[in-house]
Amino acid sequence: MDVFRTDRIRNVVLLGHGGAGKTTLTEAMAYLSGITNRLGKVADGNTISDYDKEEIKRKFSITTSTVPIQWDKCKVNILDTPGFFDFVGEVEEAVAAADAAVIVISGKSGVQVGTQKAWDLCEKYNLPRMIFVTEMDIDNVSYRQVVEDLTELYGKRIAPLHMPIRENEKFVGYINIVKNKGRRYIEKDKKEECPIPDYSVEYLEKYREILLEAVAETSEEFMDRYFEGDEFSVAEISAALAMCVGDGSIVPVCMGSPINLQGVKILLDDICGYFPSPNMRERAGIVKNTSEIFEANYDFTTSKSAVVFKTIVDPFLGKYSLIKVCSGVIKSGDTLYNVDQDTEVKLGKLYVLEGSKPIEVPELHAGDIGAVAKLNDLRTGDSLATKVVPVMYGKPEISTPYTCKRYKVPNKGDVDKVAQALAKMAQEDLTMRVVNDSANRQSLIYGIGDQHIDVIVSKLQDQYKVNVEISKPKVAFRETIRKKSDIDKKYKKQSGGHGQYGHVKMTFEPSGNLEEAYEFEQIVVGGAVPKNYFPAVEKGLQESVVSGPVAAYPVVGVKAVLYDGSYHPVDSSEMAFKTATKMAFKDGFLAASPVLLEPIVNMKVTVPDKYTGDVMGDLNKRRGRVLGMNPDHNGNTIVEADVPELEIYGYSTVLRSMTGGSGNFEYTFARYEQAPSDVQEKEIAARASKLQDGEE
Numbered sequence: 001m002d003v004f005r006t007d008r009i010r011n012v013v014l015l016g017h018g019g020a021g022k023t024t025l026t027e028a029m030a031y032l033s034g035i036t037n038r039l040g041k042v043a044d045g046n047t048i049s050d051y052d053k054e055e056i057k058r059k060f061s062i063t064t065s066t067v068p069i070q071w072d073k074c075k076v077n078i079l080d081t082p083g084f085f086d087f088v089g090e091v092e093e094a095v096a097a098a099d100a101a102v103i104v105i106s107g108k109s110g111v112q113v114g115t116q117k118a119w120d121l122c123e124k125y126n127l128p129r130m131i132f133v134t135e136m137d138i139d140n141v142s143y144r145q146v147v148e149d150l151t152e153l154y155g156k157r158i159a160p161l162h163m164p165i166r167e168n169e170k171f172v173g174y175i176n177i178v179k180n181k182g183r184r185y186i187e188k189d190k191k192e193e194c195p196i197p198d199y200s201v202e203y204l205e206k207y208r209e210i211l212l213e214a215v216a217e218t219s220e221e222f223m224d225r226y227f228e229g230d231e232f233s234v235a236e237i238s239a240a241l242a243m244c245v246g247d248g249s250i251v252p253v254c255m256g257s258p259i260n261l262q263g264v265k266i267l268l269d270d271i272c273g274y275f276p277s278p279n280m281r282e283r284a285g286i287v288k289n290t291s292e293i294f295e296a297n298y299d300f301t302t303s304k305s306a307v308v309f310k311t312i313v314d315p316f317l318g319k320y321s322l323i324k325v326c327s328g329v330i331k332s333g334d335t336l337y338n339v340d341q342d343t344e345v346k347l348g349k350l351y352v353l354e355g356s357k358p359i360e361v362p363e364l365h366a367g368d369i370g371a372v373a374k375l376n377d378l379r380t381g382d383s384l385a386t387k388v389v390p391v392m393y394g395k396p397e398i399s400t401p402y403t404c405k406r407y408k409v410p411n412k413g414d415v416d417k418v419a420q421a422l423a424k425m426a427q428e429d430l431t432m433r434v435v436n437d438s439a440n441r442q443s444l445i446y447g448i449g450d451q452h453i454d455v456i457v458s459k460l461q462d463q464y465k466v467n468v469e470i471s472k473p474k475v476a477f478r479e480t481i482r483k484k485s486d487i488d489k490k491y492k493k494q495s496g497g498h499g500q501y502g503h504v505k506m507t508f509e510p511s512g513n514l515e516e517a518y519e520f521e522q523i524v525v526g527g528a529v530p531k532n533y534f535p536a537v538e539k540g541l542q543e544s545v546v547s548g549p550v551a552a553y554p555v556v557g558v559k560a561v562l563y564d565g566s567y568h569p570v571d572s573s574e575m576a577f578k579t580a581t582k583m584a585f586k587d588g589f590l591a592a593s594p595v596l597l598e599p600i601v602n603m604k605v606t607v608p609d610k611y612t613g614d615v616m617g618d619l620n621k622r623r624g625r626v627l628g629m630n631p632d633h634n635g636n637t638i639v640e641a642d643v644p645e646l647e648i649y650g651y652s653t654v655l656r657s658m659t660g661g662s663g664n665f666e667y668t669f670a671r672y673e674q675a676p677s678d679v680q681e682k683e684i685a686a687r688a689s690k691l692q693d694g695e696e
Contacts, residue, residue, distance in 0.1 A: 001068065001352055001359050004075040006279045006300050006367040010271055011077045011324075013098035015091065015121065017114025018060060018083030020106045021134035021258060023049050025267075026067055026080040028258035032265060033069035035354060039261075048355035049080040053462055054455055062087055062455055063428075064094040064310065066322065066369060068352045074272045077352075077369045083114050085661055086452035089398050089431030090310075093380070095121050096396035097309040097324045097369060100275040101129040102267070107141035107255070111149040113661040119154065128245050128275060130252045131158075132267055137257035139169045144203065147253055159214060160207045160253040161270070162263070163200055171257065175200055177207050178237050185262060214250050215240040238273060245274040278367025283326050285383065285391040288339050294391045296327035298367040303389040304328030304336065308382045309396060312371075313424045315463045317356060320371045321378040323364075326393065330370075331363040336384040338377070339392045345384060347372050380430055398430045401446040402666060403652045405453050406473040408443070414466045421464035425456065432456060439554060440474045449652045475646045476599055477683060478672055479548030480557040481592035484509035489584035491576050501568035502576030504529065504537060508588035511559035514597070514672050517545040518555070522562040529565040529577070536574035537562050540581025549586045550594045551687040556672070560585070596680045597672040599645040602627075604638055605655065607663040612637045614658050622647035623676075642670060646679065 014022040027047045031039045040047040045056035049065040061082040068077045079094040095101070103118045105111060122129045133146050143164050150158045165173040165182060173184035175196055184194040196204065216226035218240040225232070232240075244250035254270060256263015278298035285294045285305065296305055310322040323330075330336070332350040337343075351358040351371045364370040372378070381395035409415050422434045422445075433446040447453040453470065460466050485508050493500040511519045520538050522529075529537075545555035565580075603624070607615050609631075616626055616639060624643035632638055648667065655663045675683070 001361055002070070002075075003361060003363055004365065004368065006298055006365050007277045008074050009077065009277055009365070009367045010074055010275050011079070011097065011099040011278060011367070011369060012271055012275065013079040013081060013091075013094045013101045013127075014104055015081060015095070015101050015114075015118035016083055016104035017106070017109070017112040017118075018085075020083060020104045020109070020112075020114065022080055022083060022104045023047050023061055025102075025104055025132065025134060025258040025264065026078050028261050028264040029069055029071075029076075029078060029268060030067055032261060032268065033071050035067075035069060039259075041259075048357075049078075051356040054458055057458075058455075060084060062090075063312075064090040065355050066353050067355060068369070069268075071268045072272045075368070076268065076271055079369075084451065085114070085117075085656070086447065086449040086455075087431075088448055089429060091121065092398050093310045093396055093430075095125050095127065097322075098125075098127060099278050099281050099367070100271075101127045102271070103129055103131045105131060105133050105146060107133045107135040107143060107146060108138050110142075110146055111153065116153070116662070126248065128248055130245070130254060130267075130270065130274070132263075133253065133255040134258055136164055136171045136255050136263070137260055141171075143255055147207075150253065154251065156210065157249060157251045158253060159210050159250045161211075162254055162266070163204060163207065164255060165194070165197060165200070171262070174255070174263070175204055177204065177211060178241070179234055180204075180208065211237065211241075214244050217249075218243055242274045246276045246280060283393075285326065285393040288390040288392050294327075294389065296366075296391065296393075298325075299327050300329050300366040302327045302366075303386050303391070304330055304334070305383065305385040305389070305391040305393075306330055306336075307393045308378055308380055308384070311378070311380045311428050312353075313428045314356075317358075318373060319376060319427075320351070320353065320358070320373050321375055321380075322353070322369065322371050323384065324369050325364045325366050326391070327366050329363050329365050332360075337387040337390055339383040339385055339390045340379070341377060341382065343377060344387070345375060345378065348374065379427065399448060400666065401431050401433055401448050401452075403449050403453065404435075404444045404446045404473055405470045406442045407445050407457075407468040407470055409466070409468055411467065417464065417466045418460065418468060421460055421466060422456075425459065429456075437473075437476070440476050442474055444473055445470075449656070450650070472649055477551065477553045477675070478514070478556045478597040478599075479550050479553050479589075479594060480514065480555065480597055481508060481510055481589060481594050483593040485588045485591035487584045487588040487591070489580050489587065491580035491583060493576075494571075499568075499571040500573060500576040500579070501571035502533075502536075502573070502578075502580035503566040504562055504577065504580045504584050505564035506581070506584050506588060507561045507563065508585070508592050509559050509561075511557050514557045516556070517558070518542075519559045520562075521559070524562060524564060529562065529567060530572075533567065533572070533574060533577045534562070536577040537581045539574075540578040541585060543578070544582050544585040544589075548594070549589050551596060551684045553596065553687075555589070556597070558589070560588075596675045596683055598675040598679065600642050600670045600673050601645050601648065601667040602670040603641050603643050603648070603665060603667040605641070605663060605665040606632065606636050606638050607655075607659050608635055609637050611659045611663060612639065615639055615655070615663065618654065618658065619643060622651075643667075644673075644675075644679075645669075 081091045163175040182194040182196045183191045283296045305326045306323040312320040383392045385391040435444040490503040548555040624641040626641045
């Protein structure tokens with residue numbers, strides 16, 4: 001592939017709801033630009049961007065893939081992102097690297113939750129955007145309805161550039177609103193001029209008026225001409241459009257049928273004509289050693305710097321770190337400084353990735369996207385620069401995973417392999433976390449949703465050839481007491497030679513501090529128990545609180561006082577006093593009204609206002625206590641509630657089905673509270689066998 005200057009580069013992310021047609025659109029662009037000679041289909045599993053085995057099997061995108069294409073002397077770096085919400089981390093990485101976005105909407109399904117989430121992401125990153133309506137070849141698809149829905153949501157910024165021409169419900173051509181002319185398709189993407197149908201005139205005038213108003217607002221001269229009734233030339237409209245699209249004051253709406261290659265050429269022309277090149281956008285970092293602000297702004301004449309925005313770790317492809325050059329020109333063989341890790345990095349060859357296919361390039365100019373291979377220490381978010389000007393850029397904001405499942409490795413010989421595979425996958429996927437919960441003797445995988453975790457397990461099996469079993473995670477209950485008990489316990493054993501003798505009198509009561517397992521005090525007088533046995537008594541307590549006598553959960557909040565006892569000058573030992581203490585603890589604990597404590601989490605659920613009632617009703621069913629409701633001033637309500645951790649398993653799936661995918665939640669551990677008696681009984685019964693055989 002040729003090397004492109006910054007002003008000839010366009011970095012475009014494709015966003016939208018799952019199934020809207022982003023991958024099909026990418027395929028059509030690749031075919032028309034000549035990088036592939038056949039039009040792949042998602043259903044056939046032969047597209048450029050869905051190359052992963054899991055994507056081919058499931059027939060939807062799981063990771064973001066890059067497809068650089070050459071069009072009209074420009075290089076367009078297409079970032080094809082997943083539409084399903086479980087893979088939002090991939091979308092967030094791509095949006096952080098893009099300079100503009102095409103929001104893809106299925107003409108058949110219309111504006112969906114994923115469309116609105118895509119818009120919100122563009123707002124957050126201040127990305128210029130266009131909207132492309134696909135599936136226009138399907139009968140009865142209403143383009144007008146999509147435009148009206150978008151206008152209702154986002155107001156006057158929505159400006160259609162095209163309108164469909166239909167005959168007998170079939171999509172046969174389109175009206176170019178900028179040129180005010182009709183076009184009819186002869187073959188798939190070939191077209192000829194045709195008259196504008198009478199039935200389109202009313203809406204054509206309305207849409208053209210929106211465009212001309214926006215053009216008029218770009219300068220006083222244009223405004224005067226607009227009021228005087230002057231016509232603007234096509235060149236003037238296009239130049240004004242580029243300015244308005246760049247600053248986000250206009251969002252053009254285009255349409256077509258990528259599967260028939262219709263509308264895709266025009267979209268590519270519009271991407272090159274209306275979207276800004278990287279040097280028209282701002283990018284700043286901080287010079288590490290001086291804390292000065294470095295205005296990179298994708299200027300190829302300044303000091304070299306880049307940021308790693310995504311990592312690919314594939315057992316077959318190897319490791320690739322995808323970089324976006326923020327300033328200067330980076331060449332193969334350069335030695336750069338990893339500012340985050342304080343190490344020097346020698347770049348080997350530079351590549352651009354065409355889906356899974358690496359293509360070698362000699363250099364990458366500021367604003368371009370490329371990849372470096374086999375640099376194992378590089379991590380997503382790392383900043384690369386020169387040692388003289390060590391610029392550090394901000395990390396991409398990635399969603400936190402809150403859905404978790406327990407995993408076990410059935411084949412003990414695979415434990416290390418699984419750990420290594422998960423470590424590699426965690427480098428690639430920042431929304432996946434692996435946690436070793438030693439307190440409950442379990443290993444946990446955290447993901448964005450159930451489907452995300454299913455894909456992780458499936459990848460382990462197919463790519464890394466190891467199996468794991470997934471189950472519901474154990475909730476970290478605790479045991480404590482509510483009353484005081486007084487116990488006299490003697491451990492006596494005689495078996496030829498020295499025997500064992502330890503005798504303790506102890507009280508057990510609540511300490512009032514649930515942060516600590518126990519408090520130990522001794523008030524022995526007259527040497528009934530010699531001082532040198534006090535550490536043995538405490539050791540007995542230490543071992544007892546690890547696994548309580550009620551349901552084998554850790555013990556908290558117990559105060560133990562040793563006040564009397566006796567010893568034998570020959571048979572007493574540390575072992576005997578430790579054992580006597582353990583026996584005393586068990587009896588004393590069970591005699592002091594033991595209870596189970598359950599963890600409570602503080603949960604924040606953000607949902608559109610219309611779903612607030614449903615969410616609150618569901619939280620009540622989960623024994624939640626609603627603490628408050630606050631509007632976020634974007635049409636959503638944030639419901640805050642305290643909910644037992646036991647009740648939040650599977651919540652992401654329930655919330656999605658309840659809100660059509662528009663709700664999201666987060667939580668943090670709050671405190672421990674006494675569990676209701678029915679929950680305690682159920683938990684004690686479930687743990688009875690584990691108490692006896694010591695299994696986990």
